[in-house]
Amino acid sequence: MTTKIIVDTQAATKTAPTRRGRGRPQSFDRAQALCAAMRLFWDRGYDGTSFDDLTAAMGISASSFYNAFGSKEALYQETIDAYVKRAGAWFTTILQEPTDTRSTFAHLLTTAATEFTRDDLPTGCMIAAAATQCAPTQARLRDLLATQRTQSETALVTRLQQGIQAGDLPPDTDIKALAAFYSALLRGMAVQARDGIPRERLHEIARIAMQAWPTPP
Amino acid sequence: MTTKIIVDTQAATKTAPTRRGRGRPQSFDRAQALCAAMRLFWDRGYDGTSFDDLTAAMGISASSFYNAFGSKEALYQETIDAYVKRAGAWFTTILQEPTDTRSTFAHLLTTAATEFTRDDLPTGCMIAAAATQCAPTQARLRDLLATQRTQSETALVTRLQQGIQAGDLPPDTDIKALAAFYSALLRGMAVQARDGIPRERLHEIARIAMQAWPTPP
DNA sequence: TTATTTTTGTAGTCATCGCTCCATAAATCC
DNA sequence: GGATTTATGGAGCGATGACTACAAAAATAA
Structure with missing residues (x-):
């Protein structure tokens, strides 16, 4: 009767098979950052979540943010996808x-x-x-x-x-x-x-x- | 069975008996401006409605706005009251x-x-x-x-x-x-x-x- | 008429917003 | 090792947000 829900970050990470290639490696866990952003958007909505709120919760800088997620709106779409698929x-x-x-x-x-x-x-x-x-x-x-x-x-x-x-x-x-x-x-x-x-x-x-x-x- | 709903501005005006006193008179209909603000907030929400949106829809200047309504938040509360009482x-x-x-x-x-x-x-x-x-x-x-x-x-x-x-x-x-x-x-x-x-x-x-x-x- | 009171129009102010630039760091490829 | 590629840190940018300062305008009170 009960349904097991997985929202944990670790579990999410396994789906992102740590891309190896040239260039400096990402210094943060992308899935974990995405999860933090999802919680923030979920709680405060799109407008209610500022860029600084996001980078603070995700533990990354502005440049890392744009390098990894493109824009605030693109990140929001990603968190919606993550919500549908996971939470x-x-x-x-x-x-x-x-x-x-x-x-x-x-x-x-x-x-x-x-x-x-x-x-x-x-x-x-x-x-x-x-x-x-x-x-x-x-x-x-x-x-x-x-x-x-x-x-x-x-x-x-x-x-x-x-x-x-x-x-x-x-x-x-x-x-x-x-x-x-x-x-x-x-x-x-x-x-x-x-x-x-x-x-x-x-x-x-x-x-x-x-x-x-x-x-x- | 049907319920008559009054949202019209004119009807609202009658409750504001045009205060007479010293000073320059207001150049706009306060009830009408409040109604315009209510529709805007109703449609776009608080965050989604900018100050410029409001003054444009209400047809008044920034100074008239603050003189008459105090602040954006105070106006929002007034529009909520108006909504409950009217629409x-x-x-x-x-x-x-x-x-x-x-x-x-x-x-x-x-x-x-x-x-x-x-x-x-x-x-x-x-x-x-x-x-x-x-x-x-x-x-x-x-x-x-x-x-x-x-x-x-x-x-x-x-x-x-x-x-x-x-x-x-x-x-x-x-x-x-x-x-x-x-x-x-x-x-x-x-x-x-x-x-x-x-x-x-x-x-x-x-x-x-x-x-x-x-x-x- | 003059003083007083209130509203209005214009031109700002200051903070925050999302976002960008660019030099530097850290990895791989040859 | 040197070239290439990708990510990071830090400073700052233009736009917009809500709001304010202040003098002029328009009414009443004396």
């Missing part, structure tokens, strides 16, 4: 579990309740409510995040479609609407988490939300 | 309607679906997901918004409590959890709205959410 991996993992559709969604919500209130990571979700209000100059960023949100909702649609094929759900179920409902709920839970709601309350929300699960006719 | 008034209005509790909540959700997708105002809610990720220097702002969110959830709790007293709800209903559920959903719907979800889809979400309403034993 937020529970989402896709659970959707691939070989249980029935209702159990899968119940598991998704209870895991969200737990993940959104971990004490070793920022609360809530890095993407759920990010950049919904931003300057027109940040349109690319807003679109990037909106796209991520759309993709996660699409993943719910896909899983519900499989549920219909498996006979878990009535064939006439409005799966787009049902996906939108659980999607909205998860985003709201993320906001609640950032406001400091207790984990147990989030679990109660999850329990109530499963009451809305469609009943066979 | 977001449907929320408290509906909670005071003399219908049964279930109908009240159903009305709340369908109205949210409609209000979050008006074409004469920014989409979504000004407060629902604002400043959940921000710099530590903006702690006051974040707390201000978190407080507003807490208050709206408390209003739901109060209404549910009345429902128990009226016999609309089973006495053992976990009203705090139920309020948290609908609160989370509304916030998620606001995020969806900002991502451009169609109004009809929001109405479907509202319909599904009412399936979670507690059933008498």
